[in-house]
Amino acid sequence: MRWGVFVSTTIIVVLIILYEWPKMKQNPKKDKVAFFTLLLIGLVLSMFDLSHMAGPTTWLETLFKPFGEFMEK
Amino acid sequence: MEKGKISALQMAIMMYPTIVATAILGVPSITAKYAQNDLWLAPIFASFIGYVTVYIAYKLHKLYPKQSVIQFSEYIIGRFLGKILGFLYLFFYIQVTGEIIREYAEFIVDSFLVRTPISVIMASMAFLCAFIVYGGIEVIARAAQLFFPLFVFPILILIILVLPDFEFKNIFPILADGIWPPMKGAIVPGGWFTEFFMIIFLLPFIKDRKKGMKYGMITAFAVMMTLVVVNLVVLFVFGPATASKVYPLMNVARYISIAEFFEHFESVVMAIWIVGTFIKISVFYYVTALSTAQWLNLSDYRPIVWPIGILLVVFCFWSIPNTLEIERFNIGVFPLYGFIVQTIIPLLLVVMAVFRKRKSKETV
Numbered sequence: 237m238r239w240g241v242f243v244s245t246t247i248i249v250v251l252i253i254l255y256e257w258p259k260m261k262q263n264p265k266k267d268k269v270a271f272f273t274l275l276l277i278g279l280v281l282s283m284f285d286l287s288h289m290a291g292p293t294t295w296l297e298t299l300f301k302p303f304g305e306f307m308e309k
Numbered sequence: 310m311e312k313g314k315i316s317a318l319q320m321a322i323m324m325y326p327t328i329v330a331t332a333i334l335g336v337p338s339i340t341a342k343y344a345q346n347d348l349w350l351a352p353i354f355a356s357f358i359g360y361v362t363v364y365i366a367y368k369l370h371k372l373y374p375k376q377s378v379i380q381f382s383e384y385i386i387g388r389f390l391g392k393i394l395g396f397l398y399l400f401f402y403i404q405v406t407g408e409i410i411r412e413y414a415e416f417i418v419d420s421f422l423v424r425t426p427i428s429v430i431m432a433s434m435a436f437l438c439a440f441i442v443y444g445g446i447e448v449i450a451r452a453a454q455l456f457f458p459l460f461v462f463p464i465l466i467l468i469i470l471v472l473p474d475f476e477f478k479n480i481f482p483i484l485a486d487g488i489w490p491p492m493k494g495a496i497v498p499g500g501w502f503t504e505f506f507m508i509i510f511l512l513p514f515i516k517d518r519k520k521g522m523k524y525g526m527i528t529a530f531a532v533m534m535t536l537v538v539v540n541l542v543v544l545f546v547f548g549p550a551t552a553s554k555v556y557p558l559m560n561v562a563r564y565i566s567i568a569e570f571f572e573h574f575e576s577v578v579m580a581i582w583i584v585g586t587f588i589k590i591s592v593f594y595y596v597t598a599l600s601t602a603q604w605l606n607l608s609d610y611r612p613i614v615w616p617i618g619i620l621l622v623v624f625c626f627w628s629i630p631n632t633l634e635i636e637r638f639n640i641g642v643f644p645l646y647g648f649i650v651q652t653i654i655p656l657l658l659v660v661m662a663v664f665r666k667r668k669s670k671e672t673v
Contacts, residue, residue: 241428245619248619249619252615252616252619255615256612256615259611259612260611260612263608263609263612264607264608266605266606266607266608267607267608267609267612267613268612270601270602270605270607270612270613271612271613271616274601274613274616274617274619274620275616275619277620278616278619278620278623279619281620281623281627282619282623286623286626286627286628287626287627287628287629287630288630289627289628290628291627291628292400292404292624292627292628293404293408293627293628293629293634293638293642294628295628296638296642296646297637297638297641297642299642300641300642300645300646303641303642303644303645304637304640304641304642305641307496307497307640307641307644308640308641
């Protein structure tokens, strides 16, 4: 876990909440749930060493392997 | 959700940098790898994907004029499958946007701001784009209008300035190895042309909707012409060495030296390129935010603009350890991935939607 990244992401998340919350008080509950869920996903993902973790790009590369080999020729 | 209205011309002005911005920089050398000195033919073949995609998007738009693909796919293939398809689009656009921001940042770090941490460049771009996306489609359209001349004219001036260095014989022999090499070279730019499907998200906000198709086609043609010209310029200057340059247009700009003082034109290339990518990332970001909000049936997309910004920066890093990985993705995944998601699936949707409409007419 890299604390620097996590701490800075947390600060950004807090700033976003402080900035956005007053504007979206009137919005339906669903909007608020989506807002916090997305922030939480971002925050949780920032805890990992993302660039060396298997993820979307590697999954897709495995999925499209025959095509990748075709293009490499 | 979105109350702004744009004109068809504004849509064209938004879409042009959206495709061209990254395509003029790295793609010529990738094309050259496959097509050698026929690289200028590749965009012509690739543009057919663009025309087909625009046509499909417009057909879908005519069947469901007020909705985007996220919303009407629920009517076409049912609620459950429609949600799954919607998630696929969501994932596609979030990931591709992340990839684009990373590509942009890698270019800046590689060529200019060598000692700046890459996360600072990515975060500042995401921050800037978040503001414009928050403003809505009209703001993006106006910004695109404002920056469009700044993006196009420097390219023209660059071409004029580099004219003395042209070696026109580099173009020969034309089609020495048959039609196959430029066809294969067209695959990667073809992936860029599939991005025209994004007009499906913009078409519902157009005032003069009959012109939507016309301007989409004009944009595809303009993009094709730009790519052909850029590829020719690169070929005339570098010849067979094109494939070995990572950013050939950048190297072309370094060539310019007039009267000993008119030099270092590459900083101009960087400036126009930042303007272009800014529009590109904004449009992608907007599409991502809008489709997320539509997928979740939110009342407005604005509250989730900032959270998505964080996700985009996360996707910039996720499973991309270095530049090599981006290039592998751009060559070995994106052309087919983009083609399936943005051309084949919409084509199937059109076919199903037409059948469905016909069937419901018969029963009534």
